[in-house]
Amino acid sequence: xxxxxxxxxxxxxxxxxxxxxxxxxxxxxxxxxxxxxxxxxxxxxxxxxxxxxxxxxxxxxxxxxxxxxxxxxxxxxxxxxxxxxxxxxxxxxxxxxxxxxxxxxxxxxxxxxxxxxxxxxxxxxxxxxxxxxxxxxxxxxxxxxxxxxxxxxxxxxxxxxxxxxxxxxxxxxxxxxxxxxxxxxxxxxxxxxxxxxxxxxxxxxxxxxxxxxxxxxxxxxxxxxxxxxxxxxxxxxxxxxxxxxxxxxxxxxxxxxxxxxxxxxxxxxxxxxxxxxxxxxxxxxxxxxxxxxxxxx
Amino acid sequence: xxxxxxxxxxxxxxxxxxxxxxxxxxxxxxxxxxxxxxxxxxxxxxxxxxxxxxxxxxxxxxxxxxxxxxxxxxxxxxxxxxxxxxxxxxxxxxxxxxxxxxxxxxxxxxxxxxxxxxxxxxxxxxxxxxxxxxxxxxxxxxxxxxxxxxxxxxxxxxxxxxxxxxxxxxxxxxxxxxxxxxxxxxxxxxxxxxxxxxxxxxxxxxxxxxxxxxxxxxxxxxxxxxxxxxxxxxxxxxxxxxxxxxxxxxxxxxxxxxxxxxxxxxxxxxxxxxxxxxxxxxxxxxxxxxxxxxxxxxxxxxxxxxxxxxxxxxxxxxxxxxxxxxxxxxxxxxxxxx
Amino acid sequence: xxxxxxxxxxxxxxxxxxxxxxxxxxxxxxxxxxxxxxxxxxxxxxxxxxxxxxxxxxxxxxxxxxxxxxxxxxxxxxxxxxxxxxxxxxxxxxxxxxxxxxxxxxxxxxxxxxxxxxxxxxxxxxxxxxxxxxxxxxxxxxxxxxxxxxxxxxxxxxxxxxxxxxxxxxxxxxxxxxxxxxxxxxxxxxxxxxxxxxxxxxxxxxxxxxxxxxxxxxxxxxxxxxxxxxxxxxxxxxxxxxxxxxxxxxxxxxxxxxxxxxxxxxxxxxxxxxxxxxxxxxxxx
Numbered sequence: 001x002x003x004x005x006x007x008x009x010x011x012x013x014x015x016x017x018x019x020x021x022x023x024x025x026x027x028x029x030x031x032x033x034x035x036x037x038x039x040x041x042x043x044x045x046x047x048x049x050x051x052x053x054x055x056x057x058x059x060x061x062x063x064x065x066x067x068x069x070x071x072x073x074x075x076x077x078x079x080x081x082x083x084x085x086x087x088x089x090x091x092x093x094x095x096x097x098x099x100x101x102x103x104x105x106x107x108x109x110x111x112x113x114x115x116x117x118x119x120x121x122x123x124x125x126x127x128x129x130x131x132x133x134x135x136x137x138x139x140x141x142x143x144x145x146x147x148x149x150x151x152x153x154x155x156x157x158x159x160x161x162x163x164x165x166x167x168x169x170x171x172x173x174x175x176x177x178x179x180x181x182x183x184x185x186x187x188x189x190x191x192x193x194x195x196x197x198x199x200x201x202x203x204x205x206x207x208x209x210x211x212x213x214x215x216x217x218x219x220x221x222x223x224x225x226x227x228x229x230x231x232x233x234x235x236x237x238x239x240x241x242x243x244x245x246x247x248x249x250x251x252x253x254x255x256x257x258x259x260x261x262x263x264x265x266x267x268x269x270x271x272x273x274x275x276x277x278x279x280x281x282x283x284x285x286x287x288x289x290x291x292x293x294x295x296x297x
Numbered sequence: 298x299x300x301x302x303x304x305x306x307x308x309x310x311x312x313x314x315x316x317x318x319x320x321x322x323x324x325x326x327x328x329x330x331x332x333x334x335x336x337x338x339x340x341x342x343x344x345x346x347x348x349x350x351x352x353x354x355x356x357x358x359x360x361x362x363x364x365x366x367x368x369x370x371x372x373x374x375x376x377x378x379x380x381x382x383x384x385x386x387x388x389x390x391x392x393x394x395x396x397x398x399x400x401x402x403x404x405x406x407x408x409x410x411x412x413x414x415x416x417x418x419x420x421x422x423x424x425x426x427x428x429x430x431x432x433x434x435x436x437x438x439x440x441x442x443x444x445x446x447x448x449x450x451x452x453x454x455x456x457x458x459x460x461x462x463x464x465x466x467x468x469x470x471x472x473x474x475x476x477x478x479x480x481x482x483x484x485x486x487x488x489x490x491x492x493x494x495x496x497x498x499x500x501x502x503x504x505x506x507x508x509x510x511x512x513x514x515x516x517x518x519x520x521x522x523x524x525x526x527x528x529x530x531x532x533x534x535x536x537x538x539x540x541x542x543x544x545x546x547x548x549x550x551x552x553x554x555x556x557x558x559x560x561x562x563x564x565x566x567x568x569x570x571x572x573x574x575x576x577x578x579x580x581x582x583x584x585x586x587x588x589x590x591x592x593x594x595x596x597x598x599x600x601x602x603x604x605x606x607x608x609x610x611x612x613x614x615x616x617x618x619x620x621x622x623x624x625x626x627x628x629x630x631x632x633x634x635x
Numbered sequence: 636x637x638x639x640x641x642x643x644x645x646x647x648x649x650x651x652x653x654x655x656x657x658x659x660x661x662x663x664x665x666x667x668x669x670x671x672x673x674x675x676x677x678x679x680x681x682x683x684x685x686x687x688x689x690x691x692x693x694x695x696x697x698x699x700x701x702x703x704x705x706x707x708x709x710x711x712x713x714x715x716x717x718x719x720x721x722x723x724x725x726x727x728x729x730x731x732x733x734x735x736x737x738x739x740x741x742x743x744x745x746x747x748x749x750x751x752x753x754x755x756x757x758x759x760x761x762x763x764x765x766x767x768x769x770x771x772x773x774x775x776x777x778x779x780x781x782x783x784x785x786x787x788x789x790x791x792x793x794x795x796x797x798x799x800x801x802x803x804x805x806x807x808x809x810x811x812x813x814x815x816x817x818x819x820x821x822x823x824x825x826x827x828x829x830x831x832x833x834x835x836x837x838x839x840x841x842x843x844x845x846x847x848x849x850x851x852x853x854x855x856x857x858x859x860x861x862x863x864x865x866x867x868x869x870x871x872x873x874x875x876x877x878x879x880x881x882x883x884x885x886x887x888x889x890x891x892x893x894x895x896x897x898x899x900x901x902x903x904x905x906x907x908x909x910x911x912x913x914x915x916x917x918x919x920x
Contacts, residue, residue: 007812014814015729021721022730025743025788028781032753035760057440059486061465064437066486090656097653110657117664119900121842123871124671124893127878131886132670134503145459146503147489158663189646212748219750221845222871226878230496231489240459241489241500246752246845253759253849255368255466255492271756275749282748330866344690344855351857360866361855498881519881591690 036275039268046262052269058232060266071232072270075149075242079224080217082153082238083160087217088210090157091164098165099172100190100198111166118162126226129155134227147229147241156223160213167212171205171292172198204295208288215281219274221246245274331576334362335369335382336468337494338512339559341591342407342584343382349587350579357572365492366468370562374398379567380576383560384410384468384512386617401565401613405580406604406627408588408595411513411542412472412555414526419505422446422453425527425539428554431477434458434508440485446506460488461500461509467492473510475623476554498523513542517592530554547594550626558627559593565613581608596627603631671897675890683891687857688873692884697892700873702859703772704899707869708841710776711783716833718780719787720822726788727795728817747785754782755849763850770851773863778846783836790832794825827910834907838900844871870896 044052047067055068094114098107134151138144175198183193199206229241230251243251252267333343340363347359364372366383373381374395387395387404395402414431416423423446430449433439446453463470465482470490475481489500494511501509502522516523527539530553546552561580567573581604585595596604616630617623686696722743730736758778768774798821806816822829852868860867868876870892877889 011812011814015725018721018725018729021718022723022725022736022739024718025722025746025784026739028757028784029742029746031761032749032757035757036753039760057486059440062437062484062486063480063482064440064486090660093649093653094657094660097650097657101650101653110661113661113664117660119838119904120667121844121871121896121900123842123844123875123878124667124896127874127889127893128667128670130499130878132666138503143505145500145507147500158660161660189642191646191649192642194649215748219752221750221752222875225845226875229489229500230491231487233487246750249752249756250845250848251464251491253755253851255364255464268756268760271753275753278748278750279745282745286744332866340855341690347855347857348689358858359855360857493879495879495881499879502881522881 036272039265040272043265043269071234072245074234076244078149079153083156083217086157087160087164091161094165095168099169114162122222125155126223129227144239149242150238152223152227164213167209168206171202175201204288205292208285211285215278219278225250245270331359332378333380334378336366336384337363337492338384339382341514345587365466368466381562385471387615402562404615405561406558407584408559408593409547411547411552413513413516413542414510415523417505418524427529436478459507461497462488464490464492472557514592544594671890671893675894678887678891700870703867704869707775711779714780723788723791743785752845755846758850771864772867779840783840786836791829794828798824831907831911838903
């Protein structure tokens with residue numbers, strides 16, 4: 001033990017070190033923003049931002065270069081939309097079932113099992129999408145290409161479902177029992193109580209969950225990198241190969257990434273777009289969750 | 298019990314952080330990593346070499362990347378890799394970049410490839426194509442316009458065409474665009490492009506309307522999933538009519554214009570390291586056998602001897618370059634002593 | 636006014652749909668596990684686990700990737716634990732809750748939602764390029780540490796909050812300084828919870844592929860890394876590599892690799908759960 005004389009300064013040093021650890025997290029964010037901004041800035045020095053954000057042709061490494069990011073955005077939007085079609089309705093309904101209908105014993109068993117779905121590594125889901133789901137779908141949808149948006153979209157939906165379900169369930173259970181009991185006292189069935197009282201009451205919490213799910217889908221990489229393809233195209237068809245923003249970053253990183261070239265910078269420009277989108281979505285989700293907590297805390 | 302666990306965790310992490318012992322053979326310095334990168338086409342040869350070499354040279358550690366020929370050269374000329382795989386000769390501009398960085402190299406031809414155009418086995422109509430048709434399909438002007446099979450040749454079905462081809466960092470991309478379109482890097486952009494030819498195989502194998510191109514070895518490995526398209530270069534001098542790629546047609550020069558030699562480039566500075574020198578020797582003696590094994594066309598006995606002789610003189614620099622066409626026959630170049 | 640009968644039917648309908656969807660989700664999980672196990676287990680063998688990759692699918696093994704994974708995760712733990720615990724201790728025990736701390740807290744929860752590939756870009760720009768670490772085990776571990784840091788901080792804070800105030804107060808009453816209290820009383824008491832959080836965070840990290848690919852870890856690496864400066868590969872990347880190969884035999888290898896990865900994950904999670912139970916038991920006692 002340090003002699004008494006050194007204890008005070010030692011304490012201060014330790015506190016400073018601990019503060020640095022905590023502040024270090026700010027450094028991480030700063031680092032991410034710095035790296036993205038510097039490279040994107042250099043990128044935008046050569047490519048006008050209107051072409052980047054609104055152009056419809058993406059051929060950054062060909063001799064006839066075009067840097068319109070919309071095909072990548074379309075790929076991301078398509079796969080994410082398919083995922084949301086599965087994750088949000090199913091997640092919400094499962095949450096309603098678990099919260100309002102299921103016996104507590106069942107809930108205790110089912111919740112951890114659903115969490116397992118969320119814990120499977122995404123590369124395993126990619127394997128599943130490419131080698132199980134796509135061949136399965138090809139039997140029902142002739143002409144479905146081996147790389148397409150439908151298969152990874154469905155698998156992403158399954159992966160994100162537990163998150164929607166868990167967060168929505170928390171939101172529903174946070175609604176004070178008084179509201180529930182009031183509805184039942186008026187003779188409502190569970191469905192009426194749920195749909196007319198509880199879901200509207202928990203709406204901001206549920207929306208927070210849904211928006212977080214969208215953010216998760218947009219940022220997902222491996223499932224789409226394995227199963228969605230690498231063809232940037234502006235399309236609404238889920239049956240053909242597309243390329244998402246995340247798959248593009250992976251593809252370019254697997255090639256050469258010589259620092260200082262325009263190709264290197266496109267990775268960061270697309271990364272910046274991805275970061276900004278998910279950041280904004282996460283922010284909205286957090287604000288909604290705060291609002292929800294204020295209403296019912 | 299938690300304290301035991303913590304102790305284990307700390308011990309484990311510290312061990313991990315400090316690294317394990319570096320000497321695997323007593324008395325010899327730790328073999329350092331031999332870093333190879335470059336062409337996806339040449340990758341199967343590189344992989345085979347990397348796998349067989351440690352069997353004769355204990356403890357060798359070889360890594361092989363697939364950044365594409367162009368990507369590989371960029372790393373090579375920065376000194377990041379020791380050896381570069383290439384499915385085309387090194388360009389003059391790349392030679393300059395290397396020279397500016399003080400990097401000299403030895404060029405070793407290792408095999409021939411018949412760059413193959415493939416379609417899905419269910420494709421009954423495209424048995425052969427002419428170079429002109431391929432050009433119409435792949436040139437930059439085709440982007441967004443040539444989207445259906447019927448637009449390439451009258452009488453072909455009115456179905457969408459789905460394209461799979463080499464990524465832009467790929468030597469296959471350079472070879473294909475130069476041979477078919479006539480200008481390197483000149484290609485439409487709306488296709489599934491990848492430096493990883495396995496992705497292209499998967500794409501074509503799963504899509505009835507697909508057409509793709511990649512090195513012959515990838516076809517040979519997946520014959521049950523793909524169908525070759527015979528190429529007609531409309532030049533009666535080297536065989537009339539459409540020709541399918543095969544070891545014979547590549548060797549006797551009738552499969553044109555898509556036959557090409559494959560290369561491995563070794564940095565002369567790195568040859569100072571004994572393991573790199575041993576590996577380079579290994580390449581020269583074994584690439585013919587391994588190339589044939591993975592599905593490429595081995596150099597003829599005469600060519601192999603010329604390569605060995607040239608290697609023996611440790612001649613630096615590329616045989617190609619000013620005034621030498623990429624299609625000059627290898628034997629001629631080797632004999633010329635460039 | 637809707638008849639009671641109709642309302643009850645609708646109610647039953649909703650209940651049935653809930654059950655149906657739940658079953659479908661569970662069936663999907665079962666399909667995934669069964670498919671992987673069916674394709675992978677026949678391929679599993681001691682030779683597979685201790686073998687090295689090969690161009691011949693039948694003789695390919697996973698040892699280099701397994702060792703790489705364990706190595707990288709171990710190093711990640713060594714980096715993330717002190718940093719994460721340090722940050723959490725500061726936020727829970729020392730900070731006054733002022734504006735700066737609030738900013739740090741918001742920042743941490745935002746970082747938890749950033750896609751993992753962005754961390755890969757950070758690692759590429761910062762560790763591989765700017766700091767010149769190359770595509771080494773060290774760069775990989777640093778990147779993964781940043782990725783898991785928010786989770787470690789959040790779960791450590793939970794564990795610290797669970798320590799009863801009376802413990803701290805008793806320590807101060809005996810004349811201990813704040814750090815002495817933290818180091819000798821609070822941390823040991825919260826240790827099980829902290830480790831649980833760390834292990835759960837690491838179990839996420841061990842399945843991460845995208846950030847490490849972005850760093851440049853995807854190459855043919857047929858040896859086990861022997862220092863923090865070595866190139867490396869990890870289990871998920873080797874699986875990804877095999878999935879990308881069209882030959883059916885490699886798909887089996889991928890499945891077998893997945894089985895190995897899942898076994899590792901189950902083991903890690905089991906340790907975490909045992910620890911958490913222990914933790915709760917200790918507290919009650």
